[in-house]
Amino acid sequence: MSTEVNSSTKFDERSRRQKSCDKRWILSRLRAGPLSLRIPPPEEIKECIATPAPVSISVTVDQQYVDKISDDLQILWKVESNTEYFDKNKVQLTLKNTGLQILEGKNWELYFDTPMMVEPDFLPDTQANLGDQGVKIRHSKGTHYIISPTDKFIDLMPGTERKIQLHLSFWTISRTDSFPNWYLKFYGFDPRVINNTAVESLDYVSQLHTPKQWKRATTDKLNPFTAQERYRRYFNEYRTNNKDTKISIIPKPVFIRVILGGGDVTVDSAWLIEYTPNLLSEATYLKDEAGINLTNAQPTEKVIRLIVGGVVHPNTNENLENGEAYKLEVNAATKEIEITGKTKTGVFNGIQSFLSLYSMGGVISTLTIVDQPRFQYRGMHIDVGRNFHSKSSILKLLDAMAMVKLNKLHFHLSDDEGWRLEIPGLPELTELGSGPYTPNSGSGYYSVADYQEILRYASTRHIQVIPEFDMPGHARAAIKAMEKRYNNLVKSDRNADAEEYLLHDPTDKSKYWSVQFFDDNAVSPCINSTYKFLGHVIDELIKLHKDIQPLKMYHFGGDEVGKGAWVNSSKCQELSTGKRGLNMAAWEDGMMKAGKPFNISDPTSKDSYAYIWNNIWEWGGAAHAYNLANAGYKVIMCQATHLYFDHPYEPDPEERGYYWAPRFTDTKKTFSFMPDDVYQNIDFTRFGDPLDQKTFCKDEETCPTLTKPENIIGMQGHLWSETVRTPEELQYMIFPRILAIGERAWHKADWETIMDKTERDVQIDMDWARFSKSVGLRYLFRLERLGIKYRISPPGGTYVNFAILSNC
Template sequence: MTAFSVIPQPVSLTPVPETCTLTADTRIRVTHGPGEAVAAWLATLLRRPTGHHLPVVASSAPAVGDTGGDIALLLDDPERLGREGHLLDIGHQGVRLRAHTAEGLFRGVQTLRQLLPPGVEHAGARPGPWTIPGVRVEDHPRFAWRGVMLDVARHFFAVDTVKRFIDQAAAYKINILHLHLTDDQGWRLAIDRWPRLATYGGGTEVGGGAGGHYSKAEYRAIVEHAAARHMTVVPEIDVPGHTNAALASYPELNPGGRAPDRYTGIEVGFSSLDAHAEITYRFLGDVIDEVAELTPGPYLHIGGDEAHSTDPADYARFLARAQRIIGERGKTVVAWQDAASAPLTRGALVQYWRPAKGSEPDTRAARDAVRQGARVIMSPADHAYLDGKYHSGTPLGLDWAGHVGVRDSYAWDPATLVDGVEEQDIAGVEAPLWTETVTGAGDIDFMTFPRLPALAEIGWSPARGRSWESYRDRLAAHGARWTAAGVAFYRSPEVPWAG
């Protein structure tokens, strides 16, 4: 078992033959400015288990030398490490974390918490000592997009559950939360100009449960919570397929004016907006207006997948107008790989979701996207999907793309996945959690952990030097952390769990 079980693996980690122990006298020192919020977050994290007061002391220029046993957060590092890069030094003099931005400090704090004993994740006070091994870390990410997707349409999850999911992902330097807000089974966000989308279209879910939706205030609360963890929310309004909830809510969106029944199954590809009806684009414009206003991030995901009931020419027609609507609202278009069959707005992001060992038409979609000037988000279903069964006996999940064991989730590289799609063509990686079989926080835990950390390391760490053996041993130490935090993770036999 490695003494430094840090995930994602840093660019550089050098042990120092010293230690630092947090005591009742330890302070968190920070430069006045945006780093103060990170210091306050760290204090909240550490006070609960340690029982120490850990006062936050802000000043114009904390000393950069010996920290006197304190934790010092400094916004003074050169720009060479980028927005998320950081330097972390731990020794007898204390902890010194340096970055160019508050986001870099926040990422570095996640490394610091993983160097502390597992009890730091516990909800209540624990006995010490709170000793941290001496180390020097220099770190920055490989890819800018390191995402996780939560499908709240197939099953609905309350705001507190989503916030918990954000906190869990942020611990592994995930910086994108993709929320799949609409599908055949439910519409999950209140839209003032089309209120029945949420009140009626949101009133069910897979299996016929009560469903639910987020008010605008609740959605803002999710966005603000994510922002406090330096995570960008990417909302998805899935069109022109996966739209039965919308069609059931408003008869006028249907040719002939007759609405279908609400849907509670898990089949796909049977619904479609009408690409020739002007009301379709009025509806879409109104929805995008309100979603864009609620979402300060630069991206808006329009789905575009599995539109099997849409004629290909109509699909291209619809996508052209949908992309224009999004661009006019100042947002960057994100879409599933199916959208590459139509002309794409230059600068769009296309999400590859078919299996890595998929058919030639699947991989061609990624190449077509790059040829059109788009960049690719890699989410191969047989490696990155968090809803895949671990094995045939797994009680939750689907197996259409095969089984996704813990090693499967780690043993791939975005830059070698698809011929003709190279590193410079890739925006990053994302792990989707579809929820046809996932109904609560415990299910989310079970399907997400231990697989999400693998995706986090693939997105953050350099490709050179990664190995399953090193990762497996580092991952094993995280079981004790998840147990302390109350995470109901899957104890995969592929990993020699500690404790």
């Protein structure tokens, strides 16, 4: 089915004949050589128009032609307006022919990606014919769209361009809303990437200069920061007066005492590390990081001793029972340093605090630090399903996580776009599900050896790896891989084997669209082969983890299942899924229905972990965290308004990222998050309108009371990778925001208990001064040593009393 769309671009018969004449004229000049190509003189145009019939000229299409036209065709993408309509925006697409080949109106398709639905009045259900613009558009899957010519397409001649008016759903307010690597396909030939789109700099996307381009509506309060606004946001009168950066550690310890007059020690390569055999791994790590040798002797000076033992708080004489607690003592008089941990993990945490002090030249004051974390779960989530990220990038991330005492890597290993881990016995998952092995981020996976190296690296750093294979939604890559397996085995007359791991019900006629515009990404829960598949995957995961880091938690995803999936599956009538008893982890969507948690009162059930992300205040999700905790779930705070690092640092169209939750999240916003009282984080709507807790929390249903605070067990940062394709982009989006996650997950700040917002904001600014100065003086240097390219904020600036003041 096709639908005509009105277009402002009209071509009458005279203009058609003019184009035909131009084509004939240009071709005649091309035959004479490129130097003869010039604008036709008026008398030749007049004579040409008088010609009663156009001359038919054919273009020979071969692979060389395809290669050349793809090099010479330029794409220009320009956002025209986001404020003209309520639920869609206008984009101008320009096709510019800079070469000497003609792009005829037949036998080609132009493929491109954008996260917004193109021509939403018609797609995805039907194709849209863009009237006299001479093209039609259809939706493939997800973010993938195809433009092809109609019989009204006028050949694109050398030196000319064609403007096409598009409408996209909702908003297009960031340059990263257009994905690179558009490609051109001619029937019967290999497709080729359009050369000017093969750039991560997105030079083919015009800058957004006006409010109607960067605002989502006329009511949108948010604009790109000016230098003055940035200066005011980050101005801090306390920063220059902060004196404790010499001993400042991120995350901030529970107790620090510097002995006045106690002197300093300078730790250098002459020092030795004394350890017991059970601490060999921790001692070796310290040796590698600090360049200090190990010893089996018992030196009396210039020694760092690693000890597992009791940790006592100096002020209260309380024995700290937390297994991650540690004590770090530096004695300049005896030239001794002792790191005592409640367990080996506690010793490792103490080593991280020592390395922070050591990083500035090895000079450390006489002091005592006693410390333990607020949360047992302190994590970072990374999505390698949408775009694959290399083993090297993951290892660097683990190094940085250890530096700020994060202890959980939530590894999102599959999504609609890709399956990223080799599973023995199911080679199709990586043969098809991981992409065609081309050198781009859309393809790739971790081999068994790769994954086990990641596990060993994480274990050395006392980080638990939590694998996630997202189901039943977000599972297209797995579904298609198992469909390939099925088809191959059926061709070999092995029908029983073919159905063994099938993930979709061929009789299911359900119609649905997922949030990301897939209509075939939901695993069927109503066929036995689904559970056979899951059992096989989990069994293989157990084997991969065994003897390195025993698998303790499996995250099954459970989020964003397309409405209507499975409702017409005949298999559901034949098979009961049985009692719901998930002893695993899932996003909040997988643990509740219509805002109500599933019952987990079964005493034989293990802990169920709910990851709470959907707290968009005006959407009504603020209650989810406490409802699930009160129902007995162990809750991980993942609130998208503060903890999603795939969102921009600033409300600027030049900043990378999505903006469906907050318009922006900078490091200070993450630093200011209060996980113990989620309602105190209520601040603004997505459009920048102010909110406050008193007005927002109008009743118990909107903001239920937390009755089981012991079930709030941690928090984590998140990087979803739809717009993140390179190692540099990954590091830009994570760093330095991850440092704020480390701070808040480990340390509960005094200002978190202040109920008066004005006073609390003053105390936040004071604490931010300490934190941000420590980041600048100590931790950016340490990130550089890891080879991490972090983001530096553009400078703020203002003009006061004939002086220019700046900050960043």
